[in-house]
Amino acid sequence: MQGKQLPKWNEIPPGGAILEPGNSVKRPTGDWRTFRPIIDKEKCVRCLLCWVYCPDAAIKIIDEPYRTASGKEWKFSVEVDYTFCKGCGICVEECPVKAIEFVEEVK
Amino acid sequence: MSQSATSRPVYRSPFDLPREEYLAPGHSLCAGCVAGMIVRHLLKVAGPNTIVVTATGCVEVSTTLYPYTSWRIPWIHVAFENAASVASGIEAAIKVLQRKGVIDPNKRINVIALAGDGGTYDIGFQALSGLLERGHKVLYVLYDNEAYMNTGIQRSGGTPLFAWTTTTPVGKVWKGKWQQKKPIAEIVAAHRIPYVATANPAYFIDMVNKFRKGLEVDGPAFIHVIQPCPTGWRFDPRYSIKVAKLATETAMWINWEIENGEFRVTVPVPKRKHVKHYLRMQGRFRHLTDKEIEEIQRFIDREVEYINKRLGKEVIGPLVE
Ligand SMILES: Cc1ncc(C[n+]2csc(CCOP(=O)(O)OP(=O)(O)O)c2C)c(N)n1
Ligand code: SF4
Numbered sequence A: 001m002q003g004k005q006l007p008k009w010n011e012i013p014p015g016g017a018i019l020e021p022g023n024s025v026k027r028p029t030g031d032w033r034t035f036r037p038i039i040d041k042e043k044c045v046r047c048l049l050c051w052v053y054c055p056d057a058a059i060k061i062i063d064e065p066y067r068t069a070s071g072k073e074w075k076f077s078v079e080v081d082y083t084f085c086k087g088c089g090i091c092v093e094e095c096p097v098k099a100i101e102f103v104e105e106v107k
Numbered sequence B: 001m002s003q004s005a006t007s008r009p010v011y012r013s014p015f016d017l018p019r020e021e022y023l024a025p026g027h028s029l030c031a032g033c034v035a036g037m038i039v040r041h042l043l044k045v046a047g048p049n050t051i052v053v054t055a056t057g058c059v060e061v062s063t064t065l066y067p068y069t070s071w072r073i074p075w076i077h078v079a080f081e082n083a084a085s086v087a088s089g090i091e092a093a094i095k096v097l098q099r100k101g102v103i104d105p106n107k108r109i110n111v112i113a114l115a116g117d118g119g120t121y122d123i124g125f126q127a128l129s130g131l132l133e134r135g136h137k138v139l140y141v142l143y144d145n146e147a148y149m150n151t152g153i154q155r156s157g158g159t160p161l162f163a164w165t166t167t168t169p170v171g172k173v174w175k176g177k178w179q180q181k182k183p184i185a186e187i188v189a190a191h192r193i194p195y196v197a198t199a200n201p202a203y204f205i206d207m208v209n210k211f212r213k214g215l216e217v218d219g220p221a222f223i224h225v226i227q228p229c230p231t232g233w234r235f236d237p238r239y240s241i242k243v244a245k246l247a248t249e250t251a252m253w254i255n256w257e258i259e260n261g262e263f264r265v266t267v268p269v270p271k272r273k274h275v276k277h278y279l280r281m282q283g284r285f286r287h288l289t290d291k292e293i294e295e296i297q298r299f300i301d302r303e304v305e306y307i308n309k310r311l312g313k314e315v316i317g318p319l320v321e
């Protein structure tokens, strides 16, 4: 809604309905972050626990093959969606192989 | 298309979970709020043919900051106390519309009521009991953060013994809440509904399979989920899942289900940790003396004994650390 006027009372749908499902994506929460999780694709064992536990659906599964330096082939990887990641650190804490670094955001 | 009542698959690993996200990001739950994770998985299991009714509370307020919504499925909020009544009405209306042929009678539409502890143990209890007694086919999910969080951490019937809240302060006279947590899931079970369960998001496979069962049964289902709240429980949000896990490892939170009258513990704990490991992680228990911690430990010991007796075998083991 930035820069836009809020709807007038007679423009609001009856019942205060919001007619655009999931439009909160227009209101990103990435700027809440004070620490940034960074996934090391080399160390990551693709267990998906970070994806499971993230409260903000900010871990994305990317269906692209990835070959590690040691030659291991993965069919997919996980990436942090920094548009929405609030930097809670749950993924950092729950990653079983400590593949996620937590680095302070600096301007 | 129509789905048969038993078509939902059993979830065995994270790879079995649907990738679709029906709770969009951009919601304003605090960083590390486990409610977001619980609702994400509830909706993954339920799928798009679902109507959710949410009582007033953190989930409602944070997911629908007007004119935005995080819900990608039909969702309604009416008031704090009546999520169960609204869900009952929706379920009854769907039945009538299907009988009249307005909606395909074979289409399966899930109706879910979602409410916090304040909205369930306290102000919404009458509406809930009515839903259970009338037998509506509704899955009621209680996300229990053990206080009225949305309005600033006031105690509820779900707040545990000795926990600090803004209305159970810690000072010379008061040492947090005086009373025990109300056994809400057992009270619900006393209504003899087809499915009642307790769940813990740290044990997510157990949790999602309970959601699945709750949506399958023909009648009311109730699932009580523990929801660590970093803001109100006073801990660093990165430990949200650690705290949840400790709740079960200490048997402060036992995961069980009652399916058509049969009681079982779904997450056995062969070796139990002392409650201090759970309590000492949270600022809301910071004031506790060793004596008070022992009092809580003794209470949990009795609960464990009661559960084991009820099952006739030891599913929750002895204290080891
Ligand atoms: C009838 C009524 N009384 C009081 C309120 C104010 N109120 C809004 S949310 C809330 C607390 C909700 O607590 P809970 O159900 O535990 O959900 P949580 O916020 O913890 O998720 C209160 C007291 C209200 N909205 N309606
Ligand atoms: S830090 Fe928190 S919000 Fe960000 S990706 Fe990890 S779990 Fe999700």
Ligand code: SF4
Binding pocket: A039, A043, A044, A045, A046, A047, A048, A049, A050, A051, A078, A094, A095, A096, A097, A098, A099, A100
């Ligand atoms: S939790 Fe760690 S190992 Fe598992 S998928 Fe995420 S980054 Fe990879």
Ligand code: SF4
Binding pocket: B028, B029, B030, B032, B033, B034, B035, B058, B062, B145, B149, B150, B228, B229, B230, B231, B232
């Ligand atoms: S106050 Fe607690 S329950 Fe409410 S959004 Fe914040 S962490 Fe979640």
Ligand SMILES: [Mg+2]
Binding pocket: B116, B117, B118, B144, B145, B146, B147, B148, B149, B150
């Ligand atoms: Mg609450």
